[in-house]
Amino acid sequence: MNADFTPEDLAFRDEVREFLQNEFPAEMREKVDAGIRLSKDEIVRWQKILYEQGWAAPNWPVEFGGTGWTATQKHIFAMEMGLIGAPEPVPFGMKMVAPVLMAYGSEEQQQRFLPDILQSNVWWCQGYSEPNSGSDLASLKTSAVRDGDDYIVNGSKTWNTYGQYADWIFCLVRTDTTVKKQEGISFLLIDMKSPGVSHRPIVLMDGHVEVNEIFFDDVRVPAANLIGEENKGWTYAKVLLTHERTNIALVPRSTRRLRALRRAAASLDDGYGGSMLDDPVFSHRFAELEIELKALEYTELRTLASLSVGKSPGPESSILKVVGTELAQRIDEMFVELAAYHSLPYLPEQFDEGFQGAPLEPGIPAGQGLVYLNNRKLSIFGGSNEIQRNIICKAVLGL
Amino acid sequence: MDFSYSEEQQMLRESVGKFVQQQYDFDSRNRIAASETGYSDENWKLFGELGWLTVPFDEADGGFGDSAVDLMVMMEEFGKAMLVEPYLASVVLAGRLLAALGSEEQKAESLHSLMAGNLQLALAWAESGSRYNLANVRLSARSDGGNFVLDGTKVNVLNGPNADKLLVTARESGGATDSEGISAFLVDREAAGVHVQAYANLDGSQAAKITFSEVEIPASARLGEAGGVLTALEQVVDHATVAVCAQAVGALDALLQKTVEYSKTRKQFGVHIGSFQALQHRMADMFMECQLARSITVMAAMQLDSDESAADKAAAVSAAKSRVGKAIRRVGQEAVQIHGGIGMTDELDVSHLFRQVTGLELLFGDADFHTGRFARLQTAE
Numbered sequence: 042m043n044a045d046f047t048p049e050d051l052a053f054r055d056e057v058r059e060f061l062q063n064e065f066p067a068e069m070r071e072k073v074d075a076g077i078r079l080s081k082d083e084i085v086r087w088q089k090i091l092y093e094q095g096w097a098a099p100n101w102p103v104e105f106g107g108t109g110w111t112a113t114q115k116h117i118f119a120m121e122m123g124l125i126g127a128p129e130p131v132p133f134g135m136k137m138v139a140p141v142l143m144a145y146g147s148e149e150q151q152q153r154f155l156p157d158i159l160q161s162n163v164w165w166c167q168g169y170s171e172p173n174s175g176s177d178l179a180s181l182k183t184s185a186v187r188d189g190d191d192y193i194v195n196g197s198k199t200w201n202t203y204g205q206y207a208d209w210i211f212c213l214v215r216t217d218t219t220v221k222k223q224e225g226i227s228f229l230l231i232d233m234k235s236p237g238v239s240h241r242p243i244v245l246m247d248g249h250v251e252v253n254e255i256f257f258d259d260v261r262v263p264a265a266n267l268i269g270e271e272n273k274g275w276t277y278a279k280v281l282l283t284h285e286r287t288n289i290a291l292v293p294r295s296t297r298r299l300r301a302l303r304r305a306a307a308s309l310d311d312g313y314g315g316s317m318l319d320d321p322v323f324s325h326r327f328a329e330l331e332i333e334l335k336a337l338e339y340t341e342l343r344t345l346a347s348l349s350v351g352k353s354p355g356p357e358s359s360i361l362k363v364v365g366t367e368l369a370q371r372i373d374e375m376f377v378e379l380a381a382y383h384s385l386p387y388l389p390e391q392f393d394e395g396f397q398g399a400p401l402e403p404g405i406p407a408g409q410g411l412v413y414l415n416n417r418k419l420s421i422f423g424g425s426n427e428i429q430r431n432i433i434c435k436a437v438l439g440l
Numbered sequence: 441m442d443f444s445y446s447e448e449q450q451m452l453r454e455s456v457g458k459f460v461q462q463q464y465d466f467d468s469r470n471r472i473a474a475s476e477t478g479y480s481d482e483n484w485k486l487f488g489e490l491g492w493l494t495v496p497f498d499e500a501d502g503g504f505g506d507s508a509v510d511l512m513v514m515m516e517e518f519g520k521a522m523l524v525e526p527y528l529a530s531v532v533l534a535g536r537l538l539a540a541l542g543s544e545e546q547k548a549e550s551l552h553s554l555m556a557g558n559l560q561l562a563l564a565w566a567e568s569g570s571r572y573n574l575a576n577v578r579l580s581a582r583s584d585g586g587n588f589v590l591d592g593t594k595v596n597v598l599n600g601p602n603a604d605k606l607l608v609t610a611r612e613s614g615g616a617t618d619s620e621g622i623s624a625f626l627v628d629r630e631a632a633g634v635h636v637q638a639y640a641n642l643d644g645s646q647a648a649k650i651t652f653s654e655v656e657i658p659a660s661a662r663l664g665e666a667g668g669v670l671t672a673l674e675q676v677v678d679h680a681t682v683a684v685c686a687q688a689v690g691a692l693d694a695l696l697q698k699t700v701e702y703s704k705t706r707k708q709f710g711v712h713i714g715s716f717q718a719l720q721h722r723m724a725d726m727f728m729e730c731q732l733a734r735s736i737t738v739m740a741a742m743q744l745d746s747d748e749s750a751a752d753k754a755a756a757v758s759a760a761k762s763r764v765g766k767a768i769r770r771v772g773q774e775a776v777q778i779h780g781g782i783g784m785t786d787e788l789d790v791s792h793l794f795r796q797v798t799g800l801e802l803l804f805g806d807a808d809f810h811t812g813r814f815a816r817l818q819t820a821e
Contacts (some may be wrong), residue, residue: 339735
């Protein structure tokens, strides 16, 4: 047992660092540092740079274009990416539909979809939740009825992140209403340009649109787009949920955020002529967050290590989701408190490129009130943290 | 980066685990704790034969290798079983300070008998007003001819009642909290002027308040340099702090496991109480606390075994003790709460585990103290 990186790992870290320093576009880096949102085109551009380097999909098997990295190397890569603020690939293609295609898709489906995901030519979104099916996902009602070589899809999906940009959507649909709810669900890929597909943006409390509602009105979907067997979709989706759990702990992001928080606190006046970093209450709570991050990071490393010796990640990874998101939210709270009344302006457009006119002060982190509001989602999405606790109880504690 | 146990660590764990399972059930443990000495000398001799007393010492001193991870493996098992034998006090604290400061002659005289199980030691560092500041030493050491005279009082001397020899920190010069001027002396517990008031701590282990009234000791009793032992003392206490974290991790796992098992058998309103979501989620939180405590203890142990700087190691130790301290509070209290009335009773092991971890929470500094120390060490970087 030792925490040291091998000389090979250290060389790899240097290689990754050098690559990111040179290749992560400077203008994107400036935006990220200033808290400006990256556009879809910019994210795609960055993904293509990673693709050229052969690093687009660290977690994919080599035969599909993955890197073949060890667990430690993947950790190093994610950490370095997070520290410099380089955006992660949009997860819906790379991390969500791709593993299902690899495990259950036909060879034809794999050849048709995977290369475009790897090269970021096609954007995917996820069609799981429905207005009346949230945590009880298996109660979903969007129906797919077989009609010759097609399915006819009717219903609606919601909380579709980046649905407004998506070319394709992977959906859980009901194909049998006469059996137990989990046994009548299929996994279907739908072209967003199909006639009968429409979407409605949902404005969240931070004033921003990142999620949508998507409607299916007699949409014809070729049966060739069904993954695996009909009515087995729930099994496929569940298998996916226990895999691809890398980086759900948000360790690189929280590391970067905490460093920024420390810098900001050091430069901020406490109102009495001292620095906020020297404020005893602030510094104590800041230290608590740093310590929590260490505990989380080593929990993630232990999980990764057990993965690399072939053990299944299993439901223990629910802990990474719960602790990781709750820590990220606590960091957001600290930012809000640090910026004090500078957190109050409600200016959703301040994260857009070229925004002028915010009453911003140098050195004071901007828009933290909005970041705080937006990130309340973290403990709700991806299986709410209460659902994660249910998973721990059932699968780990046997309750 | 490697999180697996070596073959030796695996064997050590099995060896300790086997002893604990076969010879250290809850009743035996309670009988030993209630005995006159509060520990079993027979067990202690066995530990010596099994080589356990050599684990936290350098090979150069005849030890097993002084790996913090090895020690963690053992302490975790001790924590599960609520071992009352003074392993931490005699070996990890006093023994390691003797190894760090002692001359070859002093080590030959005492360290080897300690490792063989023939000698009990105790480290007397805390004073009534020192709290967790190791530099706060008022007990004085006055040079008198060729001898020293010790005068003052130490509290919470773990294993004090049973120690053959006491390692005592004493001030030779400087003000009460100066980092310079602190020396260490090896004193016979039977020496004239040493007065031991023995008591048991929350965890069932033996401790003492020890008064030194004009205790005369020879100059050869001084360990290490005059006035210069604080750094060694801090490092030894840091090492012991990680051992305490590991002991707590073992005990917290036992509390979680017992609580989950109980909730599956205890019926109220016609159903197992473990079927109530109000309790389930609290047990899920206990599980997460246990995992985080384990992770950060592993981190600290690995750091101690690494080539990192002394400040980085100290920060890692404080991070661990801070986080483990919080886990102790949450897991311990929830275990008692979920057990309900029976969790309050002396009859059930849960209350004893709770007593043990509550003691460990305070030992060498609670969560607030170590959060503050961590913050200071980070700022100093």
